[in-house]
Amino acid sequence: MLRDRLGIRTPKDGCSPQGQCGCCTVWVDGSPRVSCVTPARRVAGREVTTLDGLPDGRADRWADALVACGGSQCGFCTPGIVMRLAALESPDGPVSRSAAVARVDQALVAHLCRCTGWQSIEEAAARVLGGEADRPVSAGRDLGAAARRAALEGGAPQHVGPEVALGLGGFADDRAPLDARVAVPSGDGGYAVADTLGEARRLAGKVQGRRTTVPPGHPVEVPPGQWALTLRTAWVEPAYVEPDASWCMPGGAPTSPCANGGAFGGKKRSPVGEVARRLADEHGRPVRVLWSREDVVRLGPKRPPVAIGMAADGSGVLRLGVSGPAWTESEMAPVRELVAAVAPGLVVEQVPVVGPPVSTDLRAAVWAEAAVVEAVRRVGRHTSGASTGVPVAVTAPSGGRAVATCRADGSVEVTLCGGAVLDEVVLRSYGIGAAHQALGWVTSEGLAVDADGTVGDLTIRSFGILAARATPPITVRVEDQPGREPVNASDAALAAVAAARWLATGLAPAWPTGAVPHPG
Numbered sequence: 001m002l003r004d005r006l007g008i009r010t011p012k013d014g015c016s017p018q019g020q021c022g023c024c025t026v027w028v029d030g031s032p033r034v035s036c037v038t039p040a041r042r043v044a045g046r047e048v049t050t051l052d053g054l055p056d057g058r059a060d061r062w063a064d065a066l067v068a069c070g071g072s073q074c075g076f077c078t079p080g081i082v083m084r085l086a087a088l089e090s091p092d093g094p095v096s097r098s099a100a101v102a103r104v105d106q107a108l109v110a111h112l113c114r115c116t117g118w119q120s121i122e123e124a125a126a127r128v129l130g131g132e133a134d135r136p137v138s139a140g141r142d143l144g145a146a147a148r149r150a151a152l153e154g155g156a157p158q159h160v161g162p163e164v165a166l167g168l169g170g171f172a173d174d175r176a177p178l179d180a181r182v183a184v185p186s187g188d189g190g191y192a193v194a195d196t197l198g199e200a201r202r203l204a205g206k207v208q209g210r211r212t213t214v215p216p217g218h219p220v221e222v223p224p225g226q227w228a229l230t231l232r233t234a235w236v237e238p239a240y241v242e243p244d245a246s247w248c249m250p251g252g253a254p255t256s257p258c259a260n261g262g263a264f265g266g267k268k269r270s271p272v273g274e275v276a277r278r279l280a281d282e283h284g285r286p287v288r289v290l291w292s293r294e295d296v297v298r299l300g301p302k303r304p305p306v307a308i309g310m311a312a313d314g315s316g317v318l319r320l321g322v323s324g325p326a327w328t329e330s331e332m333a334p335v336r337e338l339v340a341a342v343a344p345g346l347v348v349e350q351v352p353v354v355g356p357p358v359s360t361d362l363r364a365a366v367w368a369e370a371a372v373v374e375a376v377r378r379v380g381r382h383t384s385g386a387s388t389g390v391p392v393a394v395t396a397p398s399g400g401r402a403v404a405t406c407r408a409d410g411s412v413e414v415t416l417c418g419g420a421v422l423d424e425v426v427l428r429s430y431g432i433g434a435a436h437q438a439l440g441w442v443t444s445e446g447l448a449v450d451a452d453g454t455v456g457d458l459t460i461r462s463f464g465i466l467a468a469r470a471t472p473p474i475t476v477r478v479e480d481q482p483g484r485e486p487v488n489a490s491d492a493a494l495a496a497v498a499a500a501r502w503l504a505t506g507l508a509p510a511w512p513t514g515a516v517p518h519p520g
């Protein structure tokens with residue numbers, strides 16, 4: 001109702017009607033509600049407030065604090081989070097920092113953010129709820145330089161500024177004209193087109209989200225050999241929160257599904273733009289193409305499963321699970337090159353697996369796995385047994401470098417080095433986000449896949465993303481190298497934190513290990 005009939009686009013649709021991501025949160029009579037599971041008839045006669053209607057300059061106060069702390073990257077989750085957190089503001093005035101953090105941790109249970117790792121959102125909330133955000137704390141920064149750093153870390157153009165935190169990042173589906181026809185994937189590989197989203201989904205016979213109780217699969221076997229270290233991984237969902245979307249005018253050019261961020265590489269080859277162009281030309285009307293959360297899981301690429309065996313001297317084999325047609329040598333060559341840059345002793349071979357599409361477009365895919373095993377080998381831990389407090393270093397093929405340490409209490413420390421820093425707030429935020437992703441990757445993330453290759457986990461909560469309450473404190477220190485070319489550094493952080501966390505869990509032979517890093 002809000003987005004499609006009234007054209008109010010600050011509430012986002014990350015999973016409707018699963019009600020699991022919190023992106024669509026609004027207030028009903030002043031209390032936060034997930035709007036995608038709230039029928040309009042149930043709020044008849046009541047007051048509905050969206051981010052656009054927050055009173056007393058509250059939205060600007062929250063946006064300013066989020067920009068100051070790096071608490072919004074792609075910005076897709078942020079309007080819903082602001083609605084939730086703004087409802088915590090007490091009429092009695094500021095609260096203590098510890099009281100604010102406790103309230104915020106609880107409130108964020110209803111939300112998912114894939115980019116920030118939560119901590120910078122909590123810091124922004126502590127500012128606002130603690131009464132520290134009375135002046136524009138993001139003033140004085142070069143937001144152009146901040147955007148350049150964000151683009152390097154995210155792998156796609158990105159804006160940095162209060163408008164992003166206010167839901168105005170320019171997302172494709174927010175800009176579609178209200179009278180555009182709507183196209184959604186149908187089960188036969190085509191698209192169902194109708195005048196409304198509800199009708200298009202009905203025509204398509206939309207698959208409803210479900211979650212399986214089957215654990216994530218490890219389809220690739222470790223090659224035979226005398227290995228000091230072995231690791232097997234599962235299919236992993238990139239889990240970007242903004243589903244693939246585009247729209248196009250007849251005879252026009254389609255909008256990019258990556259308007260404000262790179263979706264961790266997951267949308268690099270998204271077909272939605274070309275589908276929008278073709279259908280707009282066919283129908284002679286603007287057409288908006290929108291994937292549901294279930295479509296993203298069924299159709300989008302996954303991080304490929306791998307199995308690695310590495311001897312004490314660094315020699316070994318990395319087996320890469322490829323579904324569908326075997327990759328050609330020209331497709332494999334760049335993978336081998338990236339792996340050779342971080343773990344020169346590993347031979348890369350592909351093995352066929354039955355499962356969802358995989359892609360090395362995804363953030364640091366395959367080379368980060370190789371870097372993890374090599375980094376652990378280099379610190380000299382070849383046997384099982386948990387080791388905390390051990391710094392683990394990774395230099396990415398980009399030249400970015402990270403050193404990560406997991407402490408016995410679960411906390412994580414990271415030092416990041418990516419050339420000229422450009423904007424410390426943004427780089428730190430990406431470092432925290434990468435650390436959060438790494439912790440989930442090692443301990444809780446992975447997709448269950450049936451024997452016929454069908455993904456069983458179709459809800460956004462079933463991918464294993466660490467919730468705010470399960471995320472330990474992450475300290476990121478940024479090293480500046482003035483005058484040096486800026487390069488991506490957060491991918492190195494992903495690998496370094498994963499390696500440090502793997503050490504801390506005792507080098508379990510398969511991920512996700514199931515170990516929860518923090519009691520929460």
Ligand code: FES
Pocket residue numbers: 012013014015016018019020021022023024025034035036037
């Ligand atoms: S879109 Fe409503 S909770 Fe995800």
Ligand code: FES
Pocket residue numbers: 071072073074075076077078112113114115116241
């Ligand atoms: S900023 Fe939260 S999902 Fe991107």
